[in-house]
Amino acid sequence: MKKRGIGLGCSWYGTGYGNGFPDVSSAFVEIHDDGSATVLTGAVDVGQGSNSIFAQIAAEELGLESQDICVYSGDTDATPDSGTTAATRQTYNTGNAVLKAVRQAKSSLLDYAAHEFSCPTSEGIELKEGFIGVKGDPSRRMPLADMVFQARLKGERFISAESSTARSTPVDPETGQGAPYWPYAFGCQMAEVEVNTETGMVRVLKVVAVHDVGKALNPTQVEGQIAGGVTQGIGFALLEELELKEGKINNPALSSYLIPTALDVPSIEALFVEDAECTGPFGAKGLGEPAMLPTVAAIINAIDDAVGVRITSLPATPEKILQGLAEKREGLEK
Template structure:
């Protein structure tokens, strides 16, 4: 018999290292031709941080994304950005890049104010031009850089950001361990075969508060990937250890979800802007994984009326739990029917 169930998982997650300093730095150089070089220690392992940092620099300086080159994770030339962990790089390195880009553009805005005879506060750089309020001027970014060079001014900038946090008081556990938090709720739909114990996750709806989604497609990819990881955590991935030795060290025995196992995932991006983040952004990396297993476990409970606390919920464990429940409650199978 197959039973359908629905479950919900909700989480909050602190962005950055817990109750400790974790700064990041960045350098920005705007060249004569209007291209921008960003130097950051942020390591991109596939999460898309290089693209996001390029977007932040491009937005701040007012050039096209294609005009930004990011040099990352080179210990010979890039400043320290800390670990690519704790879902921190968009928030912390993103702020460092934004501040470095603002520093690099400062002499440009000063020169523009002089040329246009306008207050510097009214001027911005966007779309490759200088804008006065909401009106574009004839002065381009490239022309402005040439004029800065003529004055002997280089358009270089550096910046660093360290999120505000305080250590926890060991006596009462009070403190401010994180400067900002991510929030998420996921709902899972499952079908459980009561004879085989197989669980099919058919849908996951995942709503995540990410602050500003600087790259929405990347955010959706992070959410979908996190749900796939959570699926493995909930149902298949288990390290079997006996006498201190891992007994399933290969992918043939340590089972990760394949494309055939991953359900439909419906990512929902909630943009509640974070005042201390770069353009309102926070993080989404690990939060995408955190609620998934709980949502699936709750859905299995909804389907069977049995709570399984031991992950992963393998078919063997589910069949054993159903058998134990039926022995304790003789009418259990009748209730299933």
């Protein structure tokens, strides 16, 4: 017999390394005389799309397109340290460092342009769609590339190196209050599962995932992060188990350490709530690990809803479910 159930899982997650550990990211930026810009950062893009985000941040601030930004990352010989790609920190931490560096280089450029256009202050200068000029006066503008090229002829370069440190605080030992991580991400997911009471097999039919992302700088990547997190959460809940004996891993291959395949991925409805984080780059915060956490609780609760078996250790294997069903029958018989 197959029974269906629905479960809910919620999470909050503090991003970054946490108070008491240096959580610093750095970035180097240069605006070039071909109208492009280069961003150097030690952050490594492992598939989550951080390089695209850094390009978007720089392009937005400079009035350029993302394709005008070259992001050079992860070279310990040439790029500044940006910490590890972990703790859901790159969009927030390194994104802030990139934004600070871009703004500093931009400030130098605007000051130079104000002088060239005989504008009283740099506040009267704007960068827009690859052009630089006096606000409100289309006749007094020129391609950004031309302005930077002229500056180069005079020995000027628009370069900046900046760092960003996570804004965490210690925890009060008396009250337990504080912000040991910052910012915090929140999520809620619902899962529908089907449990085979004869085999103990669980099939996840659908997951609806709603996450607070601050401001979604790239909605497509946000949806991808949520889908990837949910898929990893399914593996966490139902499949993945490291077998250790006397310090030796007994299942080191993917034939014995099981992970979800494409056929195991259910319908995933990815939704996000935008509430801009005032300390994040253009309001953004991270979403890497938070997308995985509620999935586990939602699936375990859905199994309980379907067959009345509470799983208390992961993964929820068929053997554990069958054992739970047997114990439930024995309890009823008594």
